Amino acid sequence: MQISSLKGISASLAVISATVLLLSGCASPVASADPTTLQTAQHSGPTASQTAQHSGQTAKPTSTVPVADAIIVDASSLRVHATDGSSLGDYAYSGSPKDAINELTTLLGDPVVASDAPEKCGGGWTTYQWPALELTEYTDKTMWPNGGYSVFSRVSSAPIALTTPNGARIGSDWASYFAGVSGHPHDSGDYEGHWDRVLDTAQTADPSLGVIVRATNGAIDSIVAPSSLNADC
Incomplete structure (x- = not known):
């Protein structure tokens, strides 16, 4: 079992x-x-x-560096504007041109530098010449006790626009431009062709001084500042 x-x-x-x-x-x-x-x-x-x-x-946004768009020859200073309308520099004619020269060199390349001894209608200065623009620094304190500098734009192409507050540009049609500033002080004459001049923009302290725009035979060929229609040299 x-x-x-x-x-x-x-x-x-x-x-x-x-x-x-x-x-x-x-x-x-x-x-x-x-x-x-x-x-x-x-x-x-x-x-x-x-x-x-x-x-x-x-997807994060990246910052961009403003790009210079125009050199503006104004009554009291040389200004550089960016493509977005912001100011990249404002260089008073009454001050040292060092920063203005550095800025122009960046935008236009290296200038040709020359000096002139004092004489009746000037001298005692150093010029910085680019193909489209000339900057004159007043270095002789006997001739120019206040120092400073002036600029002169002439007929030539430039890698960046050269203009005035009222839109004058080298090579532009005088009649089209003058229609907007005809109420400003101006004069005209005949010497090696017909010429016209106008005070594009005046300084606040001295309304006789400012940006002088000149045209020969109907085309704008020079912009100078600060200057006057009464200058005899």
Whole structure:
């Protein structure tokens, strides 16, 4: 009787063991994952995140440096404006021309420098000449106790626009320009062709001084400041 019971128990254990093994074998393929699938999933996560972060950084606005657009010959100073309308420099004629010379050199290239000894109608100065513009620094304090400088624009092309507050430009049509400043002091005459002059913009302290625009035979050919229509030299 005992032997029969033991045999029955053994048989039962054998069935249970077989069942466990069978269940374990069926469950293994389901529980295990393909290593390639795991690696791909793990790799794709950070890449998407990094792409999103990179896109966010790329979308940030970048600052731009203003670009010079025009040199304006005004009554009391030489000014440089940027394409966005902002001022890049304002150099008073009554002060040292050092900064103005540096700015013009940046915009127009290296100038030709020359000096003149004092004489009746000037001298005692140093000139800085570019193809389209000449700056005269008054260096002789006996002749020019207040120092300062003046500018003179002549017929020539330039890499940047040279203009006055009222829009005079070298080579432009005199009649079109003069229509806007005909109420300003002006004169005209005939010498080596017909010439016209006008006080484009006057200084506040001395209204007789300012920007003088001249045309010969109907085309603007010079802009000088500060100057006067009454100058005899």
